Structures are given as structure tokens and as C-alpha cells.
Amino acid sequence: MELEIGGMVAGVDEAGRGPLAGPVVAAAVILDIGRLPDGIDDSKKVPRERREMLHGLIAASAQVGVGMASVEEIDSINILQATLLAMTRAIEALPVAPHHVLIDGNRQPGSLPCACRTVIRGDAISLSIAAASIIAKVTRDRIMTALALDHPHYGWERNAGYGTPEHQRALSLVGISPHHRRSFEPIYRLMNQDSRTSN
Template sequence: MGKPDYALEMALMARGRRRIAGVDEVGRGPLAGPVMAAAVILDPQAIPEGLNDSKQLTERRRRELAQQLHADAQVSIAEASVEEIEYHNILRAAHLAMERAVAALDPAPDFLLIDGNLVPRGIAIPAQPVVKGDTRCVSIAAASIVAKIWRDRVMVDLAQQHPEYGWDKNKGYPTKQHRSALQNLGMTPHHRRSFRPVHKILYQD
């Protein structure tokens, strides 16, 4: 698989766009914790080397790149809570987080490159969805990195309150330790009770 590049951004710049933000979310799959999104406008003169889908990078490399991005790019991070995930659904909650991240960029972007196949309905800025965008577009890859780092920190913090679930390591994903703790200890306020694995564990016969 090739690495993401700056081609989409360059094509948009050739059409007059100047402030192009990559947007991505993390945390749709875990059983616990908020869903996070980030929006990043890269400085064309200071694009960090090695940007890639956050899942393709080591934790150490993600931290290094996130530090560079916070220093050299315009970065915004937002979340949607477990309560919002439950009230809406995980897709709409992820879109809410994206909308909030975009809205917090100041000055505002004039175009968005959004990971996935949908543009969130609350976004009025011109936008293009990019399927597998974090592997194709460095702006989206940058957003995936900073959102991942931020969400991981949140889950490590929550793990201090609920150490039995292993969130400092599994970040809320359904590992053996996490599922076992759910079965033995039940649900915390940070669990997504509507998610089928949580519901099944808690209400099995």
C-alpha cells in the first residue's frame, strides 16, 4: 500500500483553495470512551516527514509526529461523549465530533478533505469525502494521528479510575481482559451500553 501524499491538496490549491483541512475521527469501534475527531491544516512549507494512517505507526512515532503537528500546523480536536453516542448512534456522534473540530479552527478552512464516504450534515464548508483518506491524503493522516494520540490519553486517564478493564492498554477495544472485566464487574459510566458486545455480555442468559 502506498503512503499518503499531498496531491489532493495541491489540486485544490490550483483551483484557488488556500486553507484546506484534513478531517478524521478515531474511536468508533471501542466499547467504552468518547469518539474523537481532529481537523488539521498543514503548512505546505512544514509538512512532517512520515505522515501516515495512525494505525500504521508505532506509538512513539505517533507522539513525535503529533508534537510536530501541534507546533507547525493548525490543529483542532473535539469529541462526542458516550451519552451522545447512545442518544444518536456512533456514526452521527463521530460526525458531531468532526463538525466540532472543524468549527474550532480559527481562521476557518475554505475546503475540507474528510475521511470516509460521507460529509457530516452539519458542515457547510465545501468538502470532499475521501474513502481510506488516511492512507491517501497527508492532511487526513495528520488528523488521524492527533485524534488518536488525544483519545489514547483520555483512555489512559479513565483507566486510573477503572484499572480492571485495561483501558491503558486496550483503549476501550474488546480485548479478552476488557470483556472479562465487563462480565465480572459490570458496566462503568464510560461504557457504550447500546453496543452489541456490551449489551450481550451484560444481559446474556
């Protein structure tokens, strides 16, 4: 995995494109080579407890910005555009302006105030993108755990809003919540079923 050298380089990644509920969260991270935490890797490869620890270490040693797009925005503009919006907000939330931005994937926001490059599987290639993936993942997991306190049926503290069997069973038993993405096919289909049943 490479560490970017030369200018202020921000790695950007998101968490939460696929779930049936909750916001999509993006993070932008500019690492300090002199205060680099050990063990930064793609968040999907890092156990949850280790991710939590790395989140604190990264937040304490790097420049970090976080951006979100709400369920309402996801349903209004679609998940891709909402993800790009969250990325833009994360970059804008950085305490310092980066010279370059590296974005995980193959799509980038339409207008950014600096040079930008997309990197497919960037969280496995770039340390700053991997750090951003950890910040985004932990931030979103915490949001879903908090939402689960008011909506305990769905198991969001365990499944983060993804369409697991547990989540699907709860949907069939108690229906949808205000935090479900109505534009996503399983939720849209369930809403239509409920509508037909009530008519």
C-alpha cells in the same frame, strides 16, 4: 501520498468508532507546507511512540481542531451520528476557517460552512487526513489512559476501550462502568444478563 495545494484545506479523521467504552474523537488539520513534519502517515501504520512524537510536531506546526462526542451522545444518537458530530466540532475548533474539507470515509456531516469531499481510505492518500488521524488517535488514547486510572480493571491504557479478551474478562468480573457504551451490543447484552440475574 498527496499534499493538498490551493486554499486552506483541512483533513478530517476520527478515532474510536469501534471501542466498547469512551468517547469518539475527531481531528481537523490544516498543514503548513513550509513546516511539514517528516513521517506523517495513517496512524494505524505508525508505532505508538512515533505517533506521540508526530502529535507534538503536527500540533506545533499546523492548524489543529479537536472535537469529541461523549458516551451519552453515542448512546443517544448512534455512533455514526456521534462521529459526524465530533467531526463538525473538530472543524469548528480550527483557529482559522478552511476553504475545503477532506473527510476520511464515505460519510460527511450534514451542514458545513465550506466545500467538503469524502475520501475512502483518505488516511492513506491525503497527508492532512493522515495528520488528523494521528491527532485524533493520540488524543483519544490519552483520554482512555486517564480514565484507566479510575477504572484500572479494563486495561484501557493498553486496549483503548476495544473489546479485547482482557477487556471482556474484566466486564464479566466487575461489570460495566459509566464510560461504557450501553448501545453497543456486548454491553447491552451484559446489562440484560445482569438485569435478569437480579430479578
